[in-house]
Amino acid sequence: MTATLRYEFLMQIRRPSLWIVYGLVFAVLVATLPYLTLDLGFRDADLVKAAMTTAAKLIMTLLPIVYGCMVADRLVRDRRLGVDAVLDSTPAGRTGRLIGKYVGVCAATAVPLALVYFGRAVVYTVTEGKPAALGWSAVVFLTSMLPGLIYLGALALIGPLLVPPMLFRVLFVIYWFWGNLIPATMMPTLSRTIFSATGDYASYGFFLQERLALYEGEPEAALDFLRPAFSPAVAWLWMGVMVALAVALLSAARLHAIRSES
Amino acid sequence: MxxxxxxxxxxxxxxxxxxxxxxxxxxxxxxxxxxxxxxxxxxxxxxxxxxxxxxxxxxxxxxxxxxxxxxxxxxxxxxxxxxxxxxxxxxxxxxxxxxxxxxxxxxxxxxxxxxxxxxxxxxxxxxxxxxxxxxxxxxxxxxxxxxxxxxxxxxxxxxxxxxxxxxxxxxxxxxxxxxxxxxxxxxxxxxxxxxxxxxxxxxxxxxxxxxxxxxxxxxGELVAFADRRVWTVSTAGPAPAQGRIVAALPEGAGMRYRMVSLTRPAANAEPAEPTLEDGYLALMESAQATVPTP
Missing domain, CATH: 3.40.50.300 (P-loop containing nucleotide triphosphate hydrolases)
Structure with a gap:
C-alpha cells in the first residue's frame, strides 16, 4: 500500500496539467469571488475564525471541480496503459493497492487546493497580525474541507469505471453545480443537504453559528428531509456521511475488480 | 518449479x-x-x-x-x-x-x-x-x-x-x-x-x-510429426493444389515451393528434411479435421 501511495502521489503531483488547470480556476476564483477580501458582507464577533471559514467556503465553491476532474482518470489508466497485468501479478494485495492509489492520488490532487487555502491563511496572519488564523485554518480544513474531499476523491476515482473519464468529467461538473451550488429553491437538488460536499454543515455547525439566522425563514424545497438544522451534532453526522460514502464507493470498486477477474 | x-x-x-x-x-x-x-x-x-x-x-x-x-x-x-x-x-x-x-x-x-x-x-x-x-x-x-x-x-x-x-x-x-x-x-x-x-x-x-x-x-517429436510429409516442388506453372505451402522462393522463371502434404503433391516433388515449423503445420493440418469448433 505504501509503495503505491508513494508512487501515485509522485506521478500525480508532477503532472503539469494539475497545476495549470488549478491555476486557471484559481484565477477565476480570485476574479469572481471575494477570496482576497474574505468579505461576505457581514461581520462576526470572532473575525479570525469567520475569515478562515469564509476562505474555506470560497475555495470549496470552485476548486473541487478541478480536484474531481484531475482524480478521474487515475484508476482506469492502469488498464488503459496495460500496466494492470504487471501490477496484478505482484504479491501486493489489490485492496492495499486500491487504498494506496486512492490516498496517494487524492493527497497529491489536494495539494494545490490546500496551498490556496493555507496560503490565504498565511497572508491573513501576516497582514492582520493574527497568528491564531493558522490554527483555525488547520481546524477548518480538517472539519469543513477534508471530509468533502475524501468523498469526492472516491467518487472521481470510481466513477470512470462506469463511464469514460472525459464523459465522467462533464457529468462531474454538472453534478457539482447541481448537487452543491444551485439553490434548492430553484430546482430539486442535493445542495445544502447532508450529502452536499461543500462543507456547509461543518462550517455552520462548528464555526458560524452566529450566521444561522441567514437560513431562517427559507422557503420550503424538495428533499428538505435531507436538510437537518445546522448544529455541531449534525456537523459530525455530515463528516461521517462523507467518509461512509467514500468507503462504500471504494468497496464497490473492489467488488468490480473481483468480478472482472472472473 | x-x-x-x-x-x-x-x-x-x-x-x-x-x-x-x-x-x-x-x-x-x-x-x-x-x-x-x-x-x-x-x-x-x-x-x-x-x-x-x-x-x-x-x-x-x-x-x-x-x-x-x-x-x-x-x-x-x-x-x-x-x-x-x-x-x-x-x-x-x-x-x-x-x-x-x-x-x-x-x-x-x-x-x-x-x-x-x-x-x-x-x-x-x-x-x-x-x-x-x-x-x-x-x-x-x-x-x-x-x-x-x-x-x-x-x-x-x-x-x-x-x-x-x-x-x-x-x-x-x-x-x-x-x-x-x-x-x-x-x-x-x-x-x-x-x-x-x-x-x-x-x-x-x-x-x-x-x-x-x-x-x-x-x-524432436514434433519435428518427426512431419516426417515424409515435407516436399519441395519447382514449377513454372501454378502452385500444386494439394497440401500446404510453407515457403515460396522465386527460382529462375518459376517458383520453388516448400510444402507439407500427406502425399506427394506433384510428380516432380522431392522429399525434404522437416523442421519444427513443418511439424507444427503438419500437426495443425491433421488437427483441423479432428478438433471441432467450440
Missing amino acids: RIEISQLTKTYKGGVHALDGLDLDVPTGMYGLLGSNGAGKTTLMRIMAGLLRPTSGSVRIGGHDITTTDGRLAVLRALGYLPQDVGVYPDLTARRFLDYIALLKGLDSRSARRRRIGELLEVVALTEQADRKLKGFSGGMLRRVGIAQALLADPRLLIVDEPTTGLDPEERIRFRTLLSQLAGDRTVLLSTHIVDDVAQTCRSLAVLAKGRLLFRGGV
Whole structure:
C-alpha cells in the first residue's frame, strides 16, 4: 500500500496539467469571488475564525471541480496503459493497492487546493497580525474541507469505471453545480443537504453559528428531509456521511475488480 | 518449479470457451507453448499468473493450488510475468518504474533494491537509458523493461507471453538468448505463435488449438510429426493444389515451393528434411479435421 501511495502521489503531483488547470480556476476564483477580501458582507464577533471559514467556503465553491476532474482518470489508466497485468501479478494485495492509489492520488490532487487555502491563511496572519488564523485554518480544513474531499476523491476515482473519464468529467461538473451550488429553491437538488460536499454543515455547525439566522425563514424545497438544522451534532453526522460514502464507493470498486477477474 | 494443470476450463461471459479440459505438466527448464492466435495461450498464461480465475479444473504450481488465496499468493511470490502487451507508466523513468514494481514484489531494502535494479538494467542493456522517461522508449526497449521487471524478485517461475512480437530481428535474437540463459533451474514458460522462437530455445513444448491440447513432448517429436510429409516442388506453372505451402522462393522463371502434404503433391516433388515449423503445420493440418469448433 505504501509503495503505491508513494508512487501515485509522485506521478500525480508532477503532472503539469494539475497545476495549470488549478491555476486557471484559481484565477477565476480570485476574479469572481471575494477570496482576497474574505468579505461576505457581514461581520462576526470572532473575525479570525469567520475569515478562515469564509476562505474555506470560497475555495470549496470552485476548486473541487478541478480536484474531481484531475482524480478521474487515475484508476482506469492502469488498464488503459496495460500496466494492470504487471501490477496484478505482484504479491501486493489489490485492496492495499486500491487504498494506496486512492490516498496517494487524492493527497497529491489536494495539494494545490490546500496551498490556496493555507496560503490565504498565511497572508491573513501576516497582514492582520493574527497568528491564531493558522490554527483555525488547520481546524477548518480538517472539519469543513477534508471530509468533502475524501468523498469526492472516491467518487472521481470510481466513477470512470462506469463511464469514460472525459464523459465522467462533464457529468462531474454538472453534478457539482447541481448537487452543491444551485439553490434548492430553484430546482430539486442535493445542495445544502447532508450529502452536499461543500462543507456547509461543518462550517455552520462548528464555526458560524452566529450566521444561522441567514437560513431562517427559507422557503420550503424538495428533499428538505435531507436538510437537518445546522448544529455541531449534525456537523459530525455530515463528516461521517462523507467518509461512509467514500468507503462504500471504494468497496464497490473492489467488488468490480473481483468480478472482472472472473 | 513444476506446473500441473488438470481438466482446466475457462469460459468467458458470452459462452466463449477459451480453455476446454486442458491437462498439462510443465517441468523445470524452458518450455514452449505454441498455438495460433485465439488458441487459448494468453488465457492459460493469465490464469497461471493469477490474473484470471478458471471456470473449473486445477492448476498447481510448485505444489500450490493457484485457485486458493494462499496458493495464489505463494505462486505470485515466486513468479515473474511478462504480459503480451507490457504496460508502463510513461511519466516514470525506467529506474523508477522498476523501483515501484520491486517494492510491490516485496524488495523492501533500498540498497538491495538499487543493486538488483542496477544488475537487471545491465542484463537488458538499458543502463544508459535508465533515467529517461519511459514515454520515449521504443517497443523493443519497453520489452526489455518488461523482462527486467519480471526478473526483479529472482523468480523461480517466469511466464512470458508473446515476448518477441514486434521486435526487430536483432532484438528478437537477443531476447531469445536472454530467456535461454535465464532458464537454468527456473521454469520458463514461453508462449508464442512464432515457431522459430520455440525451435531456438526449448527442448519441450505443448501445442494448443481452440483451447485444447494438441501435442506435448519434445521438439524432436514434433519435428518427426512431419516426417515424409515435407516436399519441395519447382514449377513454372501454378502452385500444386494439394497440401500446404510453407515457403515460396522465386527460382529462375518459376517458383520453388516448400510444402507439407500427406502425399506427394506433384510428380516432380522431392522429399525434404522437416523442421519444427513443418511439424507444427503438419500437426495443425491433421488437427483441423479432428478438433471441432467450440
